[in-house]
Amino acid sequence: MTIMLSISPIYAFSDNYIWCVARDRQAVIVDPGDAAPVLEHLKETGLSLSAIIITHHHFDHVGGIELLLKEYPNTPVYGPQNQCESINHRLKHNDSLTLLGHTFTVLAVPGHTLDHIAYFHADSNSTPVLFCGDTLFAGGCGRLFEGTPEQMLNSLQLIQALPADTNIYCAHEYTLSNLKFALAVEPQNQDLQARIASAKSTREANLPTVPSQMALELLTNPFLRTEYSTVEHSVATHTGLKHRNQKDIFAGLRKWKDDF
Template sequence: FLTQQKLALAGILVTHHHWDHCHGVVELKQHYDVPVYGSQKEKTEGVTHHVQEGDQVELTDELILRVMDIPGHTLGHIAYYGPEMVFCGDTLFAAGCGRLFEGTAEQLYHSLQKLAALPAETKVYCGHEYTLNNLRFAKAVEPTNQRIDARMERVSALVSKQLPSLPSVMQEEKETNPFLRCDSTEVRKNVEKQAGKPLSDPVQVFAELRKWKDSF
């Protein structure tokens, strides 16, 4: 692909150790002598530079990224944030978020809040494109949110043309992603109904919301 598109590989950014995000790293390293960045808290084959919160990754003179620790999906999960963009792996998805494999709901909630605090115009490059299915869930959680309807219509049109819905934009995530809207009264009430019990704070809402999505 790189050869066909006449692209030069400057480096490889690994967000977490799951095989579907790093399985090809060693083979790529056999062909390209480039740095491979990954979490200091995880052992990932092929990583040459272990990084942590606050470190900077200089891919080119023009592209310098800052490392953010965002545990939850895995304990060592990281993101790379640069000018108007964030590569967030499986923590934040378009209209959704990753499953809890290693961390706690509280950890993942705070990691998502950390990402949501980035500038509104930040482009979100996530690890998988589940946008349409995520929006269907978002609609079930917050049925009166008209922004979800509008986004679903746009994404459906893109999918019908075999076009990507990514990257998304942080402002749109804050408006339509239920996992970033746990302080919404409608979200809380519908999650309480699904859970069959009152929920006293956004972290509890998030934990039950994630359980709901797991079985949706």
């Protein structure tokens, strides 16, 4: 029998989610940008740290590793090929790793950064989960600090091919501002209008809008909808350019969001 994973957010900085994945008394921590809230969470819940997994090298995702290792020496730290010295298990696309008795598959998703990876788990007993850092956000996607629009488009296409019931655990609460932009792109999208109303009441209740579900992202996230004529038309109107392919539409959309 598989014991289900329980996944809870640890709040960090102003809008980061550090995810705590737990089973029995063991925890895996995803992207600990800050150690203090993680240590506090482990203490409060009585969990012990079994592993750390990292999606990319940005400080708000790796800044807490060293202090956590001081408290919990010899903890395995899984992550991508990058300059971060605290990572002691380097992963690449299609690698698999076992965490808390569950198998996760690594997806290389360059774009936000070049080293960015995501962790996907699916089995027949539970809802699939994806930890995707700053690649796919609820209602949006990460900025292109290192990669090209084409790399990010390919990465998002890889992610959107995952099962529609996948729970998407991204690393920031950016949902309302992402959805505001999405509405500027697709003002007539009724699924989007409904999502905004629901996200607003979630935030008013001080609850996270993350995880989101892939099915909802496919209906409302403009960055997953660049093949729809509504998105194409909006981007063309905004940029004044006639886009010939999905890559150009995606690049125009991302640029529009950067300036929004």
